[in-house]
Amino acid sequence: MPLLLFLFSFDGRISRSAYWLGLILPLALAFLGMVAAVPPLAFNDAVLGLFLLALWPALAIGAKRCHDRGRSGWYQLVGLVPLVGPILLLIELGCRRVTDGPNLSS
Numbered sequence: 001m002p003l004l005l006f007l008f009s010f011d012g013r014i015s016r017s018a019y020w021l022g023l024i025l026p027l028a029l030a031f032l033g034m035v036a037a038v039p040p041l042a043f044n045d046a047v048l049g050l051f052l053l054a055l056w057p058a059l060a061i062g063a064k065r066c067h068d069r070g071r072s073g074w075y076q077l078v079g080l081v082p083l084v085g086p087i088l089l090l091i092e093l094g095c096r097r098v099t100d101g102p103n104l105s106s
Helices: 003-008 016-037 040-068 073-080 084-094
Strands: none
Touching: 003 016, 003 040, 016 040, 016 084, 040 073, 040 084, 073 084
16 A cells, blocks of 8 residues: 555554554654654644644554444544543554454545
């Protein structure tokens, strides 16, 4: 799968390893680069910018992983439930195995 489709398309399915690599590796590298290059007084603004830049690819990767679990990409909204939502989403998308069946692309 080409990198741009991987990061920006909401269609398809991906494995757990691709999910983790697609979310953690780019954010970790960008964060380390920010720590090295951004002055301390501008760090909060830089983190906000990084978050906004990473939002669309993170949602696209999460939607693909939801499809792999047999759920709609909208299932990611579970993460908005305070305390329990992010934990449930982490377990569902990051830890559980694939489900057999067609791709749910809605």
